[in-house]
Amino acid sequence: MIRTVAARLATLVVLVWVVSLAVFALVLLIPGDPTTTLLGDNATPEQVTALRTSLGLDDPLLMRYWRWLSGALQGDLGTSMLSSYPVTQAIGDRIGVTVSLVVSALVLSVVLGLVIGVLAAVRQGGWFDRLTLLGSSIGIAMPNFWLGLVLVTFFGAELGLFPTSGYARPGDGVGDWVAHLMLPVVTLAAGGVAEIARQARASLVDTLRLDFVRTAAAKGLSPLSIVGKHALRTAMIPVITVMGLQVSRLFGMSVLVEAVFALPGIGSLMVASVFDRDIPMIQGTVLLATVVVVVVNLLVDLSYGWLNPKAALT
């Protein structure tokens, strides 16, 4: 197990390094010159040259990469070109919003998705099962920015139950924090609930047909124990894969949802910095998102070994 983890960690380091190269290179491909954004269209060539020198844009590529990478390794992702605000600090200011949003949506997707999937599977072919199949098809097909707008219109504007935009820190009142997150989290989680419910149902239905489930029943175990302890553990393997994919998906989708609900998170920071060609900010946020996805994939891989001891050998 320890050797597996060490090997995976080594791959992870290499992977993140490759990504850092890609992230750095990506910025070179973005059209436009950041100095134009900073100085406006009427800047003199002298001003442009001076700014390029002070930003280090004229240094050799490798040197610029090394400067960025060594900074990043020490937690310094550079400073914003627009505000000369440190990127790390900008991320730190906003990460709470995105983490609240994504983690809440993930917890909601997993809990609700599993409960629905399991209930549908144990009464396969029943009314709840058929409702789940229909509901999950709709949930998967529905674009979530559209769902967001519907929720805003209905629960926010019509009923006035929840605020339709903005964010409140949990420190300023937990009730307020929950209320502000309610609609965005539901919007973000809808697709995840549908995907996880569908996968959990399919996987559990297959597992319940296996011989060892019959053995568990022949031992006199209760249905709760047969499903919860025995069937579900094997059935979780494909579900965990889907959950891992959901984390990446939720991060991606949070960009849209943060835009719809005007939440000041990483997603909106990323969008704003792309429009501003704020290169250090783009690099920092993209690198962060990648590291999160890579780490989640590692956790997913490691969980296979626990769920299926046979997989731990390889």
Next chain:
Amino acid sequence: MNAVLEINDLVVEVATAHGPMVVVSNVSLAVGAGETLGLVGESGSGKSLTTLAVLRLLGTSARIASGEILLRGPDGVLDLVTLPERRMRDVRGGRIGMVFQEPMTALDPAYSVGEQVAETVRRHLGLGRTDAWKRAVELLDRVGIPSADRRAHDHPHHFSGGMRQRVVIAMALSCDPVVLLADEPTTALDVTVQEQILTLLGELRDESGLALLFISHDLGVIADISDRVAVMYAGQVVETAPVHELFAAPRHPYTRALLRCVPSPGSDRLATIPGTVPTFDALPLGCRFAPRCEHAAAVCEGAPIGLDTVAATHFARCVRIEEVVS
């Protein structure tokens, strides 16, 4: 004889698109303490469904339509057909243990074999974790798992088929059942391992006075372990007799044909029974074996045939026994 397990007129139906279809027709069997009843028949003869019906593990597509399944114990007689599900769970793995055909898939891949045995012990005997684990190790040792205290921590994929079957047997016997149902327990194993498992089951039966219901399609295995044999064909018991009598003087044409199919040294031709088992939606009205029977006559076809007494403990479902034997 006071049977520990007695099945009377059991009827099992399977749901089909055209309504229920009877796949086990009025089967009656009885097994006493320390006795082994061998249940033999081809695939699809209803022998597995009969056993699963005893534990009410038929699943969603099949159900017990009528009949009774009596389990005798010190506290009286239970009818397993009508027993509430909650009390049925105490019977499964407690009073009645079951060993399955496929040891490779019968165990949960996610838990150690020790835990899978200990779990049953905790469930029925109410022991704590430590005591249940100790008992699991003892049981694994008893069924012949080498260095059981160490191996109990291993997961099923570390064991061979024969060893896994030993684990399943340990599990089935963990709570001192009075009845053991063994559904083709040796079929998936190598011949040498088969022999070991048969010996083990015989020993365990003799030690604890278990009533053993042993299902197999293999007459050699049945001859080896059984005291009495019931032969099933197309959902019916067609002959039942003490093992020596059945092999020495079979009465039903199907039993006789089956015995001829056992390869013997010296003959290089393998006998077969002409024709195929009828499907359950097109069963003959009279004798179900008649279409394949070399002795069939008009009397065989008109009406269902009952089990006739051949001797005190020998019954056969055939109206032309005299002609068949001569």
